[in-house]
Amino acid sequence: MIRLTLLVAARAVLCGLPLAVLTAWALARLHFPGRALLNTLVHLPLVLPPVVTGWLLLLLFGLHGPLGALLHQWFNVRLVFTSEGASLACAVMTFPLMVRAVRQALEAIDPGLEAAARGLGAGRLDRFVTITLPLAAPGILAGGVMGFVMCLGEFGAVITFVANIPGETQTLPLAIYAALQAPGGEARAASLSLVSLTLALIGLFLADWPARRLNRMLGR
Amino acid sequence: MTISVRLRHRFPGFSLDAAFAVPSRGITALFGPSGAGKSSILGAAAGLWRPDACRITIDEDVFADTDAGVWLPPERRRAGIVFQDARLFPHLSVAGNLRYGLRRAPPNGALAPIRFDDVVGLLGIGPLLSRRPHTLSGGERQRVAIGRALLSQPRLLLMDEPLAGLDTALKAEILPYLAALGAAAGRPVLYVTHALDEVMRLADQLVLVEAGRVLAAGALSAVAERADLPLARRDDAAALLEGRVAEHDRPRELTRIAAGGAGFWVPLVDAAEGTALRLRIPAREVILAGRAPEAISVHNIVAGTVRQIVRDPARRTVIVTVALTAGDPGEGALLARVTPDAVARLGLVAGAPVLALVKSTAIEVLR
Numbered sequence: 396m397i398r399l400t401l402l403v404a405a406r407a408v409l410c411g412l413p414l415a416v417l418t419a420w421a422l423a424r425l426h427f428p429g430r431a432l433l434n435t436l437v438h439l440p441l442v443l444p445p446v447v448t449g450w451l452l453l454l455l456f457g458l459h460g461p462l463g464a465l466l467h468q469w470f471n472v473r474l475v476f477t478s479e480g481a482s483l484a485c486a487v488m489t490f491p492l493m494v495r496a497v498r499q500a501l502e503a504i505d506p507g508l509e510a511a512a513r514g515l516g517a518g519r520l521d522r523f524v525t526i527t528l529p530l531a532a533p534g535i536l537a538g539g540v541m542g543f544v545m546c547l548g549e550f551g552a553v554i555t556f557v558a559n560i561p562g563e564t565q566t567l568p569l570a571i572y573a574a575l576q577a578p579g580g581e582a583r584a585a586s587l588s589l590v591s592l593t594l595a596l597i598g599l600f601l602a603d604w605p606a607r608r609l610n611r612m613l614g615r
Numbered sequence: 616m617t618i619s620v621r622l623r624h625r626f627p628g629f630s631l632d633a634a635f636a637v638p639s640r641g642i643t644a645l646f647g648p649s650g651a652g653k654s655s656i657l658g659a660a661a662g663l664w665r666p667d668a669c670r671i672t673i674d675e676d677v678f679a680d681t682d683a684g685v686w687l688p689p690e691r692r693r694a695g696i697v698f699q700d701a702r703l704f705p706h707l708s709v710a711g712n713l714r715y716g717l718r719r720a721p722p723n724g725a726l727a728p729i730r731f732d733d734v735v736g737l738l739g740i741g742p743l744l745s746r747r748p749h750t751l752s753g754g755e756r757q758r759v760a761i762g763r764a765l766l767s768q769p770r771l772l773l774m775d776e777p778l779a780g781l782d783t784a785l786k787a788e789i790l791p792y793l794a795a796l797g798a799a800a801g802r803p804v805l806y807v808t809h810a811l812d813e814v815m816r817l818a819d820q821l822v823l824v825e826a827g828r829v830l831a832a833g834a835l836s837a838v839a840e841r842a843d844l845p846l847a848r849r850d851d852a853a854a855l856l857e858g859r860v861a862e863h864d865r866p867r868e869l870t871r872i873a874a875g876g877a878g879f880w881v882p883l884v885d886a887a888e889g890t891a892l893r894l895r896i897p898a899r900e901v902i903l904a905g906r907a908p909e910a911i912s913v914h915n916i917v918a919g920t921v922r923q924i925v926r927d928p929a930r931r932t933v934i935v936t937v938a939l940t941a942g943d944p945g946e947g948a949l950l951a952r953v954t955p956d957a958v959a960r961l962g963l964v965a966g967a968p969v970l971a972l973v974k975s976t977a978i979e980v981l982r
Contacts (some may be wrong), residue, residue: 505702508702508705510663511664511696513690514661514663514689515716515763515769516719516721516767521719529706
């Protein structure tokens with residue numbers, strides 16, 4: 396179950412973070428119609444009750460939902476009641492915070508450096524890869540690790556969207572919840588909580604240390 | 616072969632309407648007070664912002680022509696830009712910074728390639744190659760930035776007050792590199808500055824900018840000797856003469872420099888005969904006379920013709936341009952700041968012959 400939790404979180408971050416970087420970049424650097432709308436949409440899971448987010452996911456990605464039906468017909472992919480679905484729920488829930496972390500890092504970059512790169516012959520994609528990404532790396536890394544740690548604890552959206560199926564969708568917090576619901580489960584809940592705490596602490600340490608190293612390399 | 620810039624733009628509370636054309640060789644200084652629009656002109660040449668209307672060309676390359684709908688993005692102009700704040704990439708080493716532009720440089724065509732080792736040697740940055748930008752001093756950073764721009768194999772170099780953030784000692788450290796650079800790289804340089812001493816030392820051409828307009832553009836000495844420009848009203852106004860070491864008189868510890876069609880004695884200069892030098896002769900150090908005085912310490916008494924007399928009412932003085940060789944404008948001229956009374960007593964009018972007395976110790980020998 397710990398392995399399942401780590402797998403669900405890792406998948407959520409691996410898929411969510413690149414998308415978060417692109418979204419943050421678009422929000423920070425591009426001016427396009429619908430930018431405010433995108434910004435609102437991205438932040439929605441942060442302010443909605445998680446159970447509502449989970450239910451909306453169920454509506455969208457359920458087997459009869461518009462996206463779920465397509466995925467099922469074309470790719471034979473089912474998200475409801477699967478660990479992949481748990482990853483999706485986690486990714487959606489942590490997305491706003493990852494975007495915020497990356498966006499902050501992007502906005503802290505001196506735009507003069509990108510202008511300098513332009514003068515040296517670097518086109519848009521070239522600049523993004525060789526200047527923007529490396530300079531934002533500490534922020535991206537921190538956002539990723541923070542997202543990962545938060546995924547480990549996602550509850551409301553996950554249980555609503557994929558239910559609490561041991562071995563399939565029962566991540567750590569869901570297992571703790573199940574233990575507390577069962578008579579005499581306090582001991583199990585306590586030991587699982589300890590595991591949860593340990594993972595969170597390791598995650599926070601990991602988030603801090605490489606970011607500090609990267610920042611030192613950049614002379615910050 | 617010409618660098619030609621014409622641009623118009625309306626900022627809130629400030630309008631820019633500038634046009635000039637200068638030969639596309641050597642260093643062209645854009646000089647003027649802060650806020651005159653010099654950096655905006657340079658930025659438009661670099662393509663970093665887009666004026667309402669502009670046409671910017673260098674030789675046969677059109678950077679921008681709003682009438683024809685041409686606007687090259689900066690990454691395709693091949694303009695090596697050096698910013699006031701060096702803007703080195705903090706995540707790359709000095710060598711990585713230097714190679715950033717080099718790797719993206721297109722084939723050179725007719726221009727000789729600028730080689731990595733040459734630039735490193737010219738700027739004296741060999742020992743810095745493995746360092747990170749944040750460990751460099753301000754002067755070192757600026758040298759690396761100049762090297763990075765050079766190595767991008769630019770069509771021309773655009774420098775925006777590259778020395779403005781540095782103290783006097785660091786300026787002195789970098790100035791010789793900059794002077795060597797124009798000749799070594801064989802690329803024209805547009806150089807923005809509000810420091811007249813940098814202009815006097817570095818520039819071959821001068822574009823005088825004030826309040827968004829170009830007041831004058833041309834060879835440095837030709838612009839500097841005009842009595843009607845605000846440049847001549849400055850306290851440190853001076854004429855510039857290009858010259859060569861003619862002879863040394865070692866027993867008397869003097870050197871004669873042939874410049875602007877005349878000879879000037881200066882305290883012994885440590886340079887071989889024939890060496891090209893530039894003389895800076897401050898306007899307030901020049902005495903005008905009708906006849907040659909006798910028994911006087913002044914070494915230099917040169918004959919000339921009054922070309923221009925312009926009053927400076929604010930200071931109750933007059934600025935006089937004295938052409939050194941009559942009938943040959945552009946050959947060489949001195950500026951003299953005198954009183955209106957002196958002009959009246961000597962009967963100075965345009966075309967009148969006059970003698971200019973210049974103390975040998977008042978002449979500044981540059982380069």
